[in-house]
Amino acid sequence: MSMQGFWIPLWTFIWFAGLTVFSVLSVFVIILGGKDLASLLRSLRERHRQQETSAEKTQ
């Protein structure tokens, strides 16, 4: 088997597998990342509210 006979199938597999996985991952990341982002903003808002409440109690 020539060297090209080894490398061409390898790079063909890597390219199509990589592009497919990235496409699927991107869909997940866009949808679930959006949920994560909303959750992050919610938790920060909650933490700030708690900080304000504890500051008021201290005063």
Added chain:
Amino acid sequence: MDQLTTLHTNFTAFDWAIVIVFLVASTVAGMWAMRYISDMEDYVVAGRSVKTYLGVASMIAAELGLVTVMYSAQKGFACGFSAFAIALLSAIAGWIVGLTGFIVVPLRRMGVMTIPEFYERRFSRGLRVFGGIILAASGILNMGMFLKADSLFITSVVGMTSDTQLKITMSIILGLVLLYTTVGGMISVVFTDYLQYAVMSVGLVVTSVILMTRFGWGHVVSSVVELKGDAGFNPLLPESGLGPVYLVWMLFLGFIGACVWQTSVMRATSAENEHVVRRTYSWGAVGFLIRFLIPYFWGICALVYMAQHPDLKAIFLPEGAEADSSVQLRAMPIALSNLLPAGLIGLLTAGMLAAAMSTYNTYLHTWSAVLTQDLVAPLCGNQLSSRARIIIARIIMCLIAFFLLVWGLWYPLGEHLWDYMAITGAIYFTGAFATLVGGIYWKGASRAGAYGAFLCGFITVLGLSPVQKALGIQWRSEYVGLGVTLLACVAMVVLSLLFPDPEKECG
């Protein structure tokens, strides 16, 4: 280069509209995030509340900069499919880091915000300041050429021929990034990275599919066989422009990019917990693969396109010699601006601007945070309030941005971009690798060993071509980089054994 100014582009007013809408939306979103900042922890690590999918989006968006697309496309154009080996090695390195938690999990477990903070906890405050200065200087120098590479893409795609137009456009982009990054900190970075990831990932996939449809995979492969022979596929052949030692250097750079480079490590330190760190890196390995693979393929398609057009072939593939590096860098954007239809080229440019902006905001934020936390704050005896630290970080960010404009746009670069970037990065990471591995995994590692390892890093400047010319030497950058890494590890071990820390002697 004069011949290039007359080339055709499909970029229309509609494409400009897409780009402008994206720029405005990104900036407004980044500034809106400022309402969530209340202290330095929010500002630097987004309150340590980043979960897996958002972490993956942020990491890929930050690491897939336009500069990466540019130098990778050039590699694909010059080396053909052999360049795919670099992408594969980078993904393997990222996946191993995710699987083992190598360096990143111990750092997250310690709860540090930056790598130099680890140096203080493990070694001394002096090493934190020293390491922070080297890290930031190396990183800022490394970033100094991003605008230059990005400007080549923008010029080629939109058909702008005036340098002044280009400089003004890039200055505006940097100004917008600066505006929302200084105001919103890490929350803005994560927030805008998410939006930019959405635009960028669609642009990358759609463009790749169109190129495959346009040329056909079989035709691309047969064209590379015709143009480059075995060297276009076998990365072990020296004629491919790579070779075994270069591949070892690339594997090492893959590890560095995943677990030693501060911009990646910020994702680990911002993560909600160790489990999220591991998952982010394991899935992020796909991003490490794709960030090189897609631009390599675009570069290969540009090669095929240029070979098909005699007028372009004369410029980009001259007989008996290789085209100038800056001409090669323009090959991919010029090919795309002719192959993609109006509308899509606007979407792609918006995606590429997204890639550039998410890299700029991450780097600006990272280096200003490092200088504030690891240089200014320790020098002030760690007495600074959270509010004072945020103000200092914002001032430093503006100074770095000013440097980038001067260095990247107005200063002429005298050597190849990738060599410049690898060597400026290596000034820091060769010593940092030895210090981090020794500090985390070896109880006997001492501050003398750490200082020695960092000092060894300076030897990598021998890899810069002006220094080599001055000294009359000609060493390949991979030999310099790997040699200095080995030397830094030896320095860490030998100096730690010779000069152990006082507490170790007592123990």
